[in-house]
Amino acid sequence: MISKGRIKFVFCGIFLCFLFLAFRLGHIQIAQHQFYSEKSQNQRVRGPSNLPQVSRGSIYDRNGKELAVSIMVDSCYAIPYKMKNHKIYVRKLCSILNLDYKKTLKKLKSHRSFVWIKRKLNPEIAERIKRENFPGIGFIKEEKRFYPQNRLACQVIGVAGLDNQGLAGIEYFFDSYLRRKGKKNVKATKDGMHFVGCDVILTIDEVIQYIAEKELRKAFIKTKSKAATIIVQNTKSGEILAMANYPDFNPNKIDAFNIKYLKSPAVTDIFEPGSTFKVVTAAASLEEGVVSRKEKIFCENGKYYIKGFYIHDHEKEDWLTFDEVMEKSSNIGMTKIAFRMNNRDFYKYVRNFGFGNLTGIDLPNEVKGILHSPTRWTNRSVSSISFGQEIGVTAIQLISAFSCIGNSGVLMQPRIVKSVVNAKDELVKDFRLVKVRQVVSPSTAKMMVEILEGVVNDGTGREAAICGYPVAGKTGTAQKINFKTNTYEKNKYIASFVGFLPSDNPQITILVIFDEPQKNYWGGVVAAPVFSQVGFQVMNYLNILPQKDSTLVFQAEKEIIKNDKFKGNT
Amino acid sequence: MYKSIGSYLQIFLMSLIIFLFYVWQSVQRVETDYKINCLEKDIQFFKNNNRYLKIRLNELTSLGRVERIARKKLGLVSPGKNDVIVIFE
DSSP: OOOHHHHHHHHHHHHHHHHHHHHHHHIIIIITHHHHHHHHHHHHHTSTTSOOSEEOOOEEOTTSOEEEEEEEEEEEEEOGGGOTTHHHHHHHHHHHHTOOHHHHHHHHHSSOSOEEEESSOOHHHHHHHHHHTOTTEEEEEEEEEEOTTTTTTHHHHOEEOTTSOEEEHHHHHTHHHHTOOOGGGEEEETTEEEEEOOEEEESOOHHHHHHHHHHHHHHHHHHTOSEEEEEEEETTTOBEEEEEEESOOOTTOTTSSOGGGGSOHHHHOOBOOGGGGHHHHHHHHHHHTSOOTTOEEEOGGGEEEETTEEEEOSSOOOEEEHHHHHHTTOHHHHHHHHTTSOHHHHHHHHHHTTTTSOOOOSSTTOOOOBOOOGGGOOTTHHHHHHTTOSOBBOHHHHHHHHHHHHTTTEEEOOBOEEEEEOTTSOEEEEOOOOEEEEOSOHHHHHHHHHHHHHHHHHSTTGGGOBTTBOOEEEEEEEEEEETTTTEEEEEEEEEEEEEEESTTSOOEEEEEEEESOSSOOOHHHHTHHHHHHHHHHHHHHTTOOOOTTOHHHHHHHHHHHHOOTTTTOO | OHHHHHHHHHHHHHHHHHHHHHHHHHHHHHHHHHHHHHHHHHHHHHHHHHHHHHHHHHHHTOHHHHHHIIIIISOOOOOOTTSOOOOOO
16 A cells, blocks of 8 residues: 555655746746847758848948848759750750750759759849749859949959858958848847948948949040059048059959959059159258258259269259259259258158058059158169159059148048948948148148149149149159169150149049050059049039130130030030 | 527528628638738848849949049040139129
8 A cells, every 4th residue: 555645745746846847937038038049040041942141231332322222132053963955954954044955954953952053143034944844943142242333343342142241342342241140130030149340331332333444444545554443532531432443353243353453452462653753852851951942953954963863854954943853853953952851751751652561542452652761772762762763652642642742741541441330320430531630831732733733734734734723743754763773664654643632722632553554654654634524524423613714614605605615515 | 499590590590690701801811811922022132123223323323434434435534734714603
């Protein structure tokens, strides 16, 4: 006989077990509900047929125009053993997808149970295949990166790879933001948690970028140059409004371009600036007070022997005022002025203008350029550097230095990204304007603006003039170095022009560079007209009116009175 | 006796009705869940489609294409530097 006490004991034991289980169940179901719910959803969304865990954020221009976006598209796969009479289907499939028939057939004859046919199809094409209802052919949703503006700003935006990883440009530099997971980036869907990366908003203006690219492309073809670069910058804030290089590529055709075009030469390539660099020497000498604008300098009739070497000018000049030295771009005059400065002071100004340092622009692989310290300078260095030789600069450094002159001597950090926002449009990172330093005094900067206006009005930069707008700028024509022989190439030049407008209240700075132009190599002939074309259109776009006393108004009035030829124009 | 059977029957019937109501509303809930699921998938599909169409719209209204059509198909020309009259106040 079992005693009542034992029965009670067993009953109590079982009761306590159930009580424990009920408690544990309650704990899991109520207290740990969130944890297990998320765990279960994460397991479910891992399959390829579901949404990816992180959707790549978009890239916009400053006005919210989409430059890079991601959408879900179909990727086509095959299960070979399910495809009977596959030769007929494959032929049809290959014609729709534009694939090589033999290669596809070979793939399908393999003993694999799963074969990719083509990934990330355009929706129209995927729809056509779906309608055919091929046996053994299936689709998996994957995310595809689209660049709606095609080639526009391709080197700035960069490109994302097949697995949505950034490979170049902003796509690479801001990859961690564009693919960022986080509580604020989550979108709950029926299929589980879906993260949407942050969006990056650039300072680039789509319209200015288009104008710059269009004009650069025209001139690039006309001059048969090896490469060309253009940058448009807001003179006062340092924001990059446009940045383009040729040759370029179409980021939507990732397998059809040369990988070397992926980089952004404006920040990764260095060159000797030539005469455009005279602005630095001139500003430094005015600031140091070693020269006055009215002072006359003897330019040795085009050939000057100093410290064991010769310097040449492209024109034979005798006595020139300081302003004229800049207007005529005399190497000899600039050398004589540079020699009046202490080497260390000259070096300090070059550094302060941002040369030999990273500008800190948010683009990958920026280089510092080449600027040796005065201890490594030879007899020739001061002279060479004074007119832009023996120094390597990047395009972004050069335009920033010019903007500094237009901005009353204040050097601003160039900025290409405005902000980063999350999926809920909340600010994640703000890129504020950064004032680097006051390089020269506002009075020196003002004098430099007047001198640079003279370069455009009466000097080598006349082709850069824009009717109705005062322009200040400087031409540059630099011989290229042969790095094998360490000598200057005879027929290879870099032609450039850099300036800002309207010079009485500078709004934009434009830099135009042509690498090895074939027909004519002078910066004032090759690059200055592009500056003028871009400058005029950008002024119109920004609604900056021409000045009242400009000849433009009167010319147009005369024309319109003479004939009514504007009808039908737009 | 009969009275107690009747009341048991009433309780049983009430329980049955409650049980059937419970089953019915469960079935309805599952069906509605399926419908919601399908509609959510449709919404996702249309959203994605809408996004793709917006991208296409962006492509088709890109400045390069608009200018190409304006120049080549419509024969329009851009105003020259001297074709502008600015009226100052």
